Amino acid sequence: MIIIGILVLLGAAWSFDWRTWLGDKTRHHLCFGAAIALVPLWMLQAGVKPGLEVHFLGLTTLALLLGWRMGLMMSSLSLLLVTAFGFESWPMFGPNLLLGVIIPLSASYLLFLLTYSYLYRHLFVYIFVAGFFNAALTITLKTLLFSGFMVWTDQHSWQVVVDNYLSVLPLLLFPEALLNGMAITVLVLFKPDWVCTYRDRDYIINK
Incomplete structure (x- = not known):
């Protein structure tokens, strides 16, 4: 898995516009600040079985803020x-x-790309669909992936995973969605130029 992950990261780094990024000091601070902000969020873990710890992700905010390539790297x-x-x-x-x-x-x-391409481009669509609901789906996907991995590698039985991991998922959906939705709302209202997936001309102007 680590080889696949490294190859994906190398592909993202190879196709990234480093010249523009290196010339923007504000972007440097934003990217590394976002990466550091995730660290304490991921350190706040809870769980009763090894490998079945749960924590908030914040990945939806990172994806919308930095884009796919830089979001992956940070x-x-x-x-x-x-x-x-x-x-x-x-x-x-x-x-x-x-x-x-x-x-x-x-x-x-x-x-986000699907909402941008197929849904009406409006500020509330961006916040609630690309931000709020997107975050809930993202943490659901991550939880299901790890559940399957734990069972596939025989680290835990399916019943143990269901009782100690999947059963907690409903409690995480709304807080994760709210966390990312609020973060995106604050960013697009006060610092829209920081969010690389957001443009006023797409979501506000002429609406």
């Missing part, structure tokens, strides 16, 4: 820091990278 940096601090194990770095970062963030960005 969230991977967050995972690296959390693992280095001992809150995640190094043997699980590959699964955490692929199942906990790359696939959920990519799915979140894909849903």
Whole structure:
């Protein structure tokens, strides 16, 4: 899994516009600040079985704020820091990278692209669909992926996963959606130029 994850990150880095990014110091602070902000969020974990810890993701906000390529790189940096601090194990770095970062963030960005392409472009659509509901779907996907991984690798039985992991998911959906929805709302209202997936001309002007 770690090889697949590294290949995806290399592909994202290869196709990224580094020249523009390197010339924008504000963007540097924003990207690394977003990566650091995820670290304490991911450190706040709860769980009763090894490998079945739950925490808020914040990946939808990162995907909308930084875009797919930089979002992947910065969230991977967050995972690296959390693992280095001992809150995640190094043997699980590959699964955490692929199942906990790359696939959920990519799915979140894909849903944004679908809303941008097929739904009416309005501020409330951006906040509630691309932000709020998108975040709930993202944490659902991540939880299901890890559930399948734990059962597939025989680390836990399906019943243990259901009782100690999937049963907590309904309690996480609304807080995760609210966290990301509020973050995106504040950003597009006060710092819309920070959010690379948002433009006033698409969602407000001439509406």
